Ligand SMILES: Cc1cc2nc3c(=O)[nH]c(=O)nc-3n(C[C@H](O)[C@H](O)[C@H](O)COP(=O)(O)OP(=O)(O)OC[C@H]3O[C@@H](n4cnc5c(N)ncnc54)[C@H](O)[C@@H]3O)c2cc1C
Ligand code: SF4
Ligand code: SF4
């Protein structure tokens with residue numbers, strides 16, 4: 253579990269009855285407020301303007317290859333764990349124009365796509381997903397070259413995290429030290445508390461902007477006792493986490509087992525459908541497609557999410573480098589848990605469990621790594 | 631180094647000055663850089679974009695000290711290179727770059743240099759050869775070993791002849807398959823390594839070619855006594871960005887576009903013998 257709360261942060265109490273005010277003050281500050289909604293029997297991140305848009309009384313049941321929303325009659329606004337889609341889709345959309353080229357008398361000219369950037373509020377982002385943003389920042393902002401559109405959007409988001417009170421059957425955030433309580437990377441972090449018929453939020457604010465928003469929503473200072481109640485919610489959540497991953501030496505474990513027979517065995521189950529990479533909040537691979545108008549006077553370059561499970565991903569003249577499913581499964585797993593460390597000094601996996609839930613073959617990254625670890629004990 | 635305010639995916643349209651056919655399937659583009667010229671270090675590549683068709687990584691193969699012209703030699707293998715071959719002098723081509731790592735030309739100073747190229751692997755090495763010849767006094771023996779599939783596929787024929795006629799450079803050329811009108815060496819390029827003259831205790835090797843050719847060449851060079859940290863090679867993978875963002879060029883933890891394309895054998899030897907990494 254994460255370290256205790258940073259001491260300089262302020263704490264407030266926000267009554268559930270004032271939650272609409274919170275939404276109003278977010279929107280009133282010029283943000284497009286994004287948060288959890290129920291659509292197509294799943295939690296889908298989308299525009300939220302009213303408490304009624306939130307998944308009030310819904311919980312999710314998640315296991316390997318299984319996801320089901322259930323009405324549980326609770327008054328909780330955030331009683332679910334995670335939906336399939338991550339916040340990446342707002343910062344680094346699945347499909348986006350990179351540039352437009354137009355013919356001119358002297359040839360053609362190129363213009364970057366200059367869509368206006370709208371300020372966004374991420375309401376309900378989970379602690380593991382905060383870490384996923386930190387991971388994406390390393391990839392898209394902290395290299396020699398930064399992605400300008402990601403940077404423009406990222407620098408303007410208002411981050412309102414919600415600490416996990418419930419955990420999913422596929423989550424393993426404590427193993428990855430990313431949850432279930434948010435420690436950094438937010439403006440506000442909410443803990444939802446429902447006891448004795450009372451329903452309120454303990455709100456931790458790390459920024460002046462956060463203070464402003466919560467005060468506008470009639471948040472009042474929280475007592476130490478109330479703060480420790482919130483901490484207790486997180487501690488209880490951590491205890492509920494049943495899935496674990498032994499991460500000790502995992503980087504080297506995988507790096508020295510690149511020719512392990514397990515890759516082939518697992519690939520026998522893997523459909524190379526790309527689901528895991530598409531739901532993963534840190535997968536950053538993109539490809540670029542070219543389009544021209546019918547007359548051929550203008551052309552567009554569009555980037556879209558790609559996956560290392562496709563044959564095209566590693567195609568070079570003469571064939572794909574990763575031709576077998578074994579090699580593609582190995583690329584995915586070793587990238588997340590091993591080579592990511594070399595590349596960015598952190599884990600590429602934040603333990604959200606989505607790839608396990610959404611794998612139609614119920615392949616579980618934690619089991620795979622453990623199997624390779626166990627095979628070394630002889 | 632941080633390129634703060636650059637949009638790394640924004641291509642720059644430049645004018646093609648000259649197109650030269652090298653072989654039936656290979657051509658050279660000379661591109662006019664915008665004011666200030668085009669500066670690069672040997673070994674680096676550009677992303678070249680054909681209007682409406684696509685963008686591919688191509689090594690820079692001109693003289694690094696002639697910044698007034700940007701030169702690329704390209705082999706037609708698929709849709710983008712095919713479309714590129716149809717461009718004419720006066721047409722516009724999109725250029726992003728230069729990207730990637732370079733040949734160890736400073737490290738090679740005072741040492742013998744062995745350059746091994748297979749087929750279309752010669753263009754990426756040519757800027758290094760130009761640099762060495764521009765500063766000939768700084769290097770020891772210079773050996774170029776070049777192999778092509780057959781006589782008809784030998785690229786830069788005239789230049790190879792010029793280089794071979796120099797007294798300060800050793801050039802060996804071979805073809806995989808001989809024919810009636812070829813009277814030179816026959817055999818793969820690795821067979822040239824034993825006959826090259828260099829001081830293996832203090833030589834640097836640089837090579838480009840198909841991966842399999844490079845793997846065997848390394849073995850020959852190691853046999854001759856050049857240590858792995860002095861053997862360099864340029865790697866090829868699918869590339870969509872060239873700047874470490876798209877993920878396509880990953881080879882274990884290396885991004886070939888930004889950590890490479892030039893690597894020392896020492897850096898990559900654990901990967902070179904593994905399949906499908
Ligand atoms: C660092 C680097 C330097 C290169 N330098 C040269 C050079 O100087 N001259 C030259 O002729 N070629 C060079 N290549 C290879 C060149 O990039 C490919 O031949 C080209 O991408 C093929 O594109 P295509 O659309 O014509 O072929 P297609 O087969 O239609 O391409 C389909 C897709 O695969 C990719 N692709 C296909 N082959 C390769 C390949 N070998 N390497 C990377 N991506 C590939 C293409 O970019 C495209 O995305 C270099 C490659 C790299 C990585
Ligand atoms: S690898 Fe799986 S568990 Fe880890 S961050 Fe990605 S989707 Fe979540
Ligand atoms: S290489 Fe695969 S695992 Fe790594 S970021 Fe790309 S899609 Fe995700």
Ligand code: FES
Nearest residue numbers: 872874876877887
């Ligand atoms: S080419 Fe895109 S990451 Fe290397």
